Amino acid sequence: MPPDAAEPSPPAAGFFAELPLLANERDTFEPDGWRPAPGDWALAVTDIVDSTGAIARGLHKTVNFVAAMGIAGLRNLCAPVRIPFLFGGDGAVVLVPPACIERARIELARARGQAARDFGLTLRAGLVPVDTLRRFDCDVLVGRFEPTPGNSFGVFLGGGVGVLEAAVRGHGNSELGRLAAIPESLDDGEPVNLEGLSCRWDTLHSTRGTMLTMIVRGRAGLREVYADILQLAGPDDQARPVSLNTLRARWPPKGFMLEARARRRKGSLLAWTARVLAETLLARIVLARGKPIGGFDPERYRREIVTNTDFCRHDETLCFVIDCPVTAVEPIMKYMAEKALSDGIRYGIHLSDTALMTCLVTSPADSLHVHFVDGGGGGYTSASRSLKGVQP
Incomplete structure (x- = not known):
């Protein structure tokens, strides 16, 4: 068997x-x-x-x-x-x-x-x-x-x-x-x-100044840190790295070969590349028209992407990406340095003009889709690397 x-x-x-x-x-x-x-x-x-x-x-x-x-x-x-x-x-x-x-x-x-x-x-x-x-x-x-x-x-x-x-x-x-x-x-x-896994959206560009990727570790105080960072960065809805203003689709998408390799199921890579290109072209046309087709409403789908993004929390670790005003970066850095000294919190920060999004789509017509965001230029990996060098 x-x-x-x-x-x-x-x-x-x-x-x-x-x-x-x-x-x-x-x-x-x-x-x-x-x-x-x-x-x-x-x-x-x-x-x-x-x-x-x-x-x-x-x-x-x-x-x-x-x-x-x-x-x-x-x-x-x-x-x-x-x-x-x-x-x-x-x-x-x-x-x-x-x-x-x-x-x-x-x-x-x-x-x-x-x-x-x-x-x-x-x-x-x-x-x-x-x-x-x-x-x-x-x-x-x-x-x-x-x-x-x-x-x-x-x-x-x-x-x-x-x-x-x-x-x-x-x-x-x-x-x-x-x-x-x-x-x-x-x-x-x-x-x-890997059905449903794709990365068809273009790079997300900051509309407020910079994409700030942060990793925070501490036994206590993570709720306070998260609330204070968002207060320094501005309203929650504006701090989201994904917004209707940052969502852009190009054709062909930059990640189409990743999807073709992942989905080919032992078939011809050339055939699967053609299939992915055809699918993404059709999706691009539907999104550009902005009008419902069948059970799929492209405008509703865009709005849902903004909210259906991940939030990473495990054990004593908190990770997130926000679209942050440049003027808020220095106050955030100062605040985190003070928290590290007073509360023993460790942290790592990475700044970039962009963020990347990888999508897992079960059924867009049924509003079943989730999206993973990472800061551009290394994001979580870079923040984690700087975290290791910070002493409480």
Whole structure:
């Protein structure tokens, strides 16, 4: 029996779908919205080796795309069960239900192989049941951040994400690293099902001055830091990195070859390139006309993109990208330096004129689509690198 037929079809509901809704970023700081993950679910993490070097070689869009591959592959595998996932620029975090764990190992092995074969990147991946993680003095608490109905992201507390990431990267607990390891032999060369994953929108350009990417780490005070940064940067709605003014579609899109390579399913790359170009041209025409066609309303879709963007929070870490006035940068830098001294908070900041967006579209006509944003020129990777040099 082939591996993909070894497990039963997953149920239509699950732990994540039953969590309380956190409708905006501020709600993720409320304790009532979090629940312990079931012990028989499994936590998966991915991470691109030397993403800094890849970005320096001009592969930032590729890094973001490969980081999102783990999310897309596992989400498609587990459908229709809703699962929590988190995008980190050069890696991802996903929680999968018990019925999908063994197939998830195979998909992650395939994603690792596909990242190397098609994109020249080395992807680390690991997966371990939550019960196993709890044996290593950490926990996995999950919140359901859902900015619009049906479009959910996961936010995580408890330390489990950080402990597993460290083990998978080889500088954490070696026993946990061994338990989470995904054998190379599971990669049978089959492509990952990346249906819905694309990067067809043009680079997002700041309309207020600069795209500010920030990573903050601290045991306490993250709610206050986030609120104060947004106050310094201006109104929440204007600070969003995605707005109707920044959404631009060009043809052909810069990332069309990424999508063609990812979707070719062992077919001819030339044929899949032609198919992706045809699809993106049709989409460009529909968006340019701005008039509903069938069940798809392009203007509604644009408005939804603005709100359906991710928000990254796990353990003691908070990550976000905002469109920030240049005049607010110095006050933000001063504020964070003071918080580092007074509260022991560590932080990293990256500034860029632009941001990048990678999309995971399930059904645009049904308003089911989510979007991952990273600051241009390295974004989260660069902010993380500067974080390591900041001392409380």
